[in-house]
Amino acid sequence: MIETIIQNLINALQWGSFYALIALGYTMVYGVLTLINFAHGDVFMVGAYIAFFVATFILTVLGLPGWIALALTIPVTMILTSMVGVSLERIAYRPLRRKGAHRLYVVITALMCGLILEHANLAILGASRKAFPSLIVEHVYTVGGVSFTNLKIAVIVTAILSFFILQWIVTQTKVGMAMRAISYDKFAVPLMGIPIDSIIVITFALGSSFAGLAGLLFAMSYPVLEPYMGALIGWKAFIAAVVGGIGDIRGAFLGGFLLGAVEILVVAVFPSTYRDLIAFTVLLIILSLKPTGLFGIAKTTKI
Amino acid sequence: MLLSVENLIVKYGNIQALHGISFHVNEGEIVTLIGANGAGKTTSLHSITRLPPPEAPKVVSGDIKFKGQSILKTSPSAVVKDLKVALVPEGRHIFGNLTVMENLILATYAREKGTDFSGEYHRIFELFPRLKERRDQRSESLSGGEQQMLAVGRALMTGCTFLLLDEPSMGLAPVLKYEVFRTLKRLNEEGMTILLIEQNANLALQLAGRGYVLDTGQIAAHGTSEELLGNPEVKKAYLGG
Numbered sequence: 001m002i003e004t005i006i007q008n009l010i011n012a013l014q015w016g017s018f019y020a021l022i023a024l025g026y027t028m029v030y031g032v033l034t035l036i037n038f039a040h041g042d043v044f045m046v047g048a049y050i051a052f053f054v055a056t057f058i059l060t061v062l063g064l065p066g067w068i069a070l071a072l073t074i075p076v077t078m079i080l081t082s083m084v085g086v087s088l089e090r091i092a093y094r095p096l097r098r099k100g101a102h103r104l105y106v107v108i109t110a111l112m113c114g115l116i117l118e119h120a121n122l123a124i125l126g127a128s129r130k131a132f133p134s135l136i137v138e139h140v141y142t143v144g145g146v147s148f149t150n151l152k153i154a155v156i157v158t159a160i161l162s163f164f165i166l167q168w169i170v171t172q173t174k175v176g177m178a179m180r181a182i183s184y185d186k187f188a189v190p191l192m193g194i195p196i197d198s199i200i201v202i203t204f205a206l207g208s209s210f211a212g213l214a215g216l217l218f219a220m221s222y223p224v225l226e227p228y229m230g231a232l233i234g235w236k237a238f239i240a241a242v243v244g245g246i247g248d249i250r251g252a253f254l255g256g257f258l259l260g261a262v263e264i265l266v267v268a269v270f271p272s273t274y275r276d277l278i279a280f281t282v283l284l285i286i287l288s289l290k291p292t293g294l295f296g297i298a299k300t301t302k303i
Numbered sequence: 304m305l306l307s308v309e310n311l312i313v314k315y316g317n318i319q320a321l322h323g324i325s326f327h328v329n330e331g332e333i334v335t336l337i338g339a340n341g342a343g344k345t346t347s348l349h350s351i352t353r354l355p356p357p358e359a360p361k362v363v364s365g366d367i368k369f370k371g372q373s374i375l376k377t378s379p380s381a382v383v384k385d386l387k388v389a390l391v392p393e394g395r396h397i398f399g400n401l402t403v404m405e406n407l408i409l410a411t412y413a414r415e416k417g418t419d420f421s422g423e424y425h426r427i428f429e430l431f432p433r434l435k436e437r438r439d440q441r442s443e444s445l446s447g448g449e450q451q452m453l454a455v456g457r458a459l460m461t462g463c464t465f466l467l468l469d470e471p472s473m474g475l476a477p478v479l480k481y482e483v484f485r486t487l488k489r490l491n492e493e494g495m496t497i498l499l500i501e502q503n504a505n506l507a508l509q510l511a512g513r514g515y516v517l518d519t520g521q522i523a524a525h526g527t528s529e530e531l532l533g534n535p536e537v538k539k540a541y542l543g544g
Binding site: 178183194 | 352354378379380383384389390392396397398399400401405408409410411412413414457458461
């Protein structure tokens with residue numbers, strides 16, 4: 001019995017790690033721009049593809065061993081994916097912001113950017129799926145009836161480390177303070193000598209780089225890539241961010257792990273086709289009880 | 304001349320807010336702009352701080368010069384960073400989700416990395432002891448007067464040498480008003496140049512050396528504080544008889 005619980009807990013943490021790593025990008029961008037960046041799920045997908053190309057290049061062209069390939073793929077993927085996020089901001093969102101466009105148009109633009117990323121992928125790379133190369137040898141460990149792989153543990157540890165790094169940035173650094181300041185009062189930020197645009201760029205870069213990291217880990221765990229892989233997981237991560245309390249890093253991680261746990265739990269008890277139905281119902285109930293999300297604070301509207 | 308505004312015509316959208324105003328501020332002075340609501344006082348300050356769109360007033364013609372150089376193409380953050388001009392905006396606009404200390408730390412964002420600011424924080428807490436008591440509180444929990452002190456303290460932490468204040472006494476109890484004004488006087492004695500907007504013209508003219516009276520986007524009168532305090536028309540319109 002206890003083994004089953006621990007087994008499911010490990011699975012839930014691993015599955016929730018992906019949601020958490022993606023959700024933080026939604027929540028950070030929302031924090032500074034009150035923009036729901038619906039393209040973010042597809043940035044995750046692009047991250048997985050970037051990881052695929054980088055890893056394949058290092059393995060086959062350079063002929064380096066897998067662990068070196070992994071060590072190089074992590075930073076390169078994060079940097080390249082952050083550039084994708086920053087480009088979206090530059091090309092699509094910033095011009096609208098400059099013109100003072102209503103939020104609705106920005107959200108629709110974000111949705112379209114996501115669709116463009118998906119279909120550009122489809123057009124350029126075709127409909128065939130890509131098989132992600134194996135970078136590390138997966139070992140299965142069994143301790144007291146609980147089995148887990150080194151990869152699963154790596155995913156969980158990475159997500160938790162990411163949380164602490166980001167939480168440190170947001171609470172302890174001036175850039176993080178500026179991010180929180182923008183979410184509270186955008187008007188006064190330039191009065192502190194802070195160029196708002198550079199804070200926005202850093203926010204997109206951070207969020208996208210962790211989506212890229214999630215893409216790499218996801219591709220290593222489930223090594224089949226296709227252009228629509230970011231759509232549903234992106235929506236779910238967004239919902240996780242809202243349930244956790246959008247705008248708060250802790251909320252993104254709590255929401256992500258919670259959604260992972262609910263899904264794993266449902267599959268452990270019910271047929272797997274019930275998974276999303278029950279998971280979303282549970283989230284719906286949480287939101288109806290606490291509409292601002294678990295970590296959310298009801299924002300007072302300022303005039 | 305530290306700052307000179309020359310024949311400035313400014314629009315907000317289609318509404319003309321300033322109809323060609325000129326004024327100047329010398330180094331070390333306290334100058335005040337007085338006038339009724341909607342006379343163009345805040346617009347004047349926002350034109351100087353170059354706030355980004357869409358809040359930015361659009362300069363149609365005229366010029367704003369800082370030490371003789373036009374600043375119309377200067378970015379809002381460069382006004383703070385390079386010109387060392389800081390605005391204490393109307394309504395304070397402190398970052399309520401940050402602690403008092405974080406508000407002050409954030410104000411040093413554009414300053415040289417690796418500088419030790421502890422002496423300056425100490426000075427802010429010496430100017431405003433109430434802030435020291437509350438340094439680790441979320442600043443939205445402060446009273447109105449304390450928030451105003453934080454707004455001034457935060458502006459000082461940008462390292463400014465020229466302070467613009469927009470209605471610093473608004474909504475404050477009289478005793479706090481005087482406290483804020485005493486602090487401004489002290490800052491000025493220590494070398495700070497101040498441009499002050501104030502609805503309470505009496506109070507403003509007592510502090511300032513010179514003043515300009517704005518009326519519907521135009522300068523209606525200007526002179527030393529004594530002249531303006533003695534001017535019968537100004538008295539009638541702005542000083543309550």
